[in-house]
Amino acid sequence: MGLSDRKKKILSCVVESYIADGEAVGSKTLQAALDFEVSSATIRNEMAALENEGYLIQPHTSAGRIPSQKGYRYYIDNLMEKTELNPRFTQYADSYLRKRAESPESVLNAASTLLTELTGLPSVATTPPEGNSRVHKLRFVQTGRYTGMVVLITSTGMVKSQLFRTEFVLTPDMLRVFDEALNKSFAGLPLKDITKAFIQTTALGFGELSFFMPNVLLAIRDAAKEASHISVAESGMTKLLFLNDFDIFSARDILKFLSDKNNVSELLTMNTGTKVIIGEESGKYELSNSGIVVSRYNLGGSMAGAVAVIGPQRMSYKDIVSATEYVADKSGELISELLEAD
Numbered sequence: 001m002g003l004s005d006r007k008k009k010i011l012s013c014v015v016e017s018y019i020a021d022g023e024a025v026g027s028k029t030l031q032a033a034l035d036f037e038v039s040s041a042t043i044r045n046e047m048a049a050l051e052n053e054g055y056l057i058q059p060h061t062s063a064g065r066i067p068s069q070k071g072y073r074y075y076i077d078n079l080m081e082k083t084e085l086n087p088r089f090t091q092y093a094d095s096y097l098r099k100r101a102e103s104p105e106s107v108l109n110a111a112s113t114l115l116t117e118l119t120g121l122p123s124v125a126t127t128p129p130e131g132n133s134r135v136h137k138l139r140f141v142q143t144g145r146y147t148g149m150v151v152l153i154t155s156t157g158m159v160k161s162q163l164f165r166t167e168f169v170l171t172p173d174m175l176r177v178f179d180e181a182l183n184k185s186f187a188g189l190p191l192k193d194i195t196k197a198f199i200q201t202t203a204l205g206f207g208e209l210s211f212f213m214p215n216v217l218l219a220i221r222d223a224a225k226e227a228s229h230i231s232v233a234e235s236g237m238t239k240l241l242f243l244n245d246f247d248i249f250s251a252r253d254i255l256k257f258l259s260d261k262n263n264v265s266e267l268l269t270m271n272t273g274t275k276v277i278i279g280e281e282s283g284k285y286e287l288s289n290s291g292i293v294v295s296r297y298n299l300g301g302s303m304a305g306a307v308a309v310i311g312p313q314r315m316s317y318k319d320i321v322s323a324t325e326y327v328a329d330k331s332g333e334l335i336s337e338l339l340e341a342d
Contacts, residue, residue, distance in 0.1 A: 003055075003074070009034060010046050011055055012079040015067045019314055022244070026064035069279045069313065072291070076276050076317055083322040089118075093327060101334040104157030108233040111307050111331045116236035118323050121311040124258065125331065126265045127231040128156040128304040135186045135194075136339060138220065140175045148175065150216060152223040154191065156304050157335040160227040162219035168212065178216060181209065186220065194224040230265045234258065245312030250289050254310065257286035268294045268306035274325050279313055291315055295324045297332030299339070307331060 003011065013033050014025045027043040034043075047065050050056045055071035058064070067075065093114060100110035108125035115123035139151040143163065148170050151161045168174075185202055186194070199217045203210040237258065240251040258264055267282060277292040294308035307328040309320050 003050075006036075006038070007046055007050060008079060009036070010043065011050055011067075011071060012075060014047075014050075014056060014065055015071060015075040015079075018066050019316055022314060024059055024064035024066050029064070067313075069281075072278050072313055072317075073281075076278075080318050080321075083319045085322050085326060089323075090326065093118075093323075093330060097327070097330055097334055101338065103159055104335045104338055105159070105231065105233070107157075107331050107334045107338075108231075108305070108307075109235075111327050112233045112235040115307065115309055115324060115327055116239070119309050119311070119315075119320055120236075120239065121309050121315065121320075122234070122236040122239055122258070123307070123309050124235075124264060124268070125233045125307045126261075126268055126305040127158055128299070129230065129265060129269050133158065133191045133228060135189045135191065135224070138179070138183050138186055140178045140182075140216075142170050142172070142175060145169050148216075150219045150223055152220065152227055153339070154227050155188075155339075156299055157339055158227045158231070160223040162223040162226075164215040164219035166212070166215060174212070177209070178213065181206065182213075182216070182220065191224045191228040194221055196221065230261050232261045232264050240310075243312055245314055246289065253286035254290055257284055258310070265305075267292075268308050269296065269303075272296060272303055274321060274328075276317060276321065289313065291317070293317065293320045293324045295321075295328035297328040297335070299332060299336055304332065304335075 010030060013030055017025045017029060017033065027040040027047065030043050031038065031040055047056060051058060051065060054068055055074060056065040057068045059066060096114050097107060097110050101107050108127065112123040112125045134155040136153045136155045139153070141149045141151065143149050146169065147163060147165050149161050149163050151159065153159050199221050203214065203217055206213065237255060240246060240254055241248070243251070246254070267284065271294070274295040277294065279290065280288050282292065289312065290310060291313040292308055292310050294306050296303045296306050298304060307324055309324055
């Protein structure tokens, strides 16, 4: 049996009041805040029923109620109305991100910094999982008479470079040969497939040309290996230490979890679109007292990495969901533009 309309309004009011000031909510506060007339006794009875059903918690016998994890979940899924973003916010976010859109990595760094600035909470932005990345393009740059650099650009926007040395004098013509032959062989190839064995097989296919490019091929392999590593841009991590909702041990546990980039990426990219993860829903004991708002960004019509805000369960979800979604969408647009330009 679902909640009655009156219980829904009381639960919504408790959640929003507690998020706003962190104080347990009593019947008198609700009576003043509700948009319909109801007695304090009726409110107390409804709050007691919501507590029995697991939506509210009474932290102390004489105190009011606060939301439980179940209460937050019901509010977010059924009652919350996302904040309509102010045009000044969108203009500021657009300008902030575009000014820093020099590379996909700089976009993600800017996204995490911007969200921390807007929310006052730690934020992260991740590159796509390894399995999603392919070679988009290879570039070759001469750095000396006998040295050059291969620049690998992935389908998900990561850019990695490696130096190589040759036994012959590099010329622009030779670099053009490398560019044509190696892009033909590597474009569209999953990064995880660029192994030592693949490099050896590819070299054999070039015939006499392979004598000129052993170090070039090894540089491509090393760049692909580096590009396949998950990268996490983060901002505001130390803010966890100053939030009243966390004690030092809880903050330390969250920081420990966030220090493992693979764990972070796995958690944030397990869902599509936008998702709010509350406490134990994460399956991670370190995050049992936290709330996470995560939004995936798209590249080429496919889900790529994620942008997220991490904080206590008591945070303004309706504001943070709207901001995170917008920043994620804009980040995906800017990274896509950078890829198209290449």
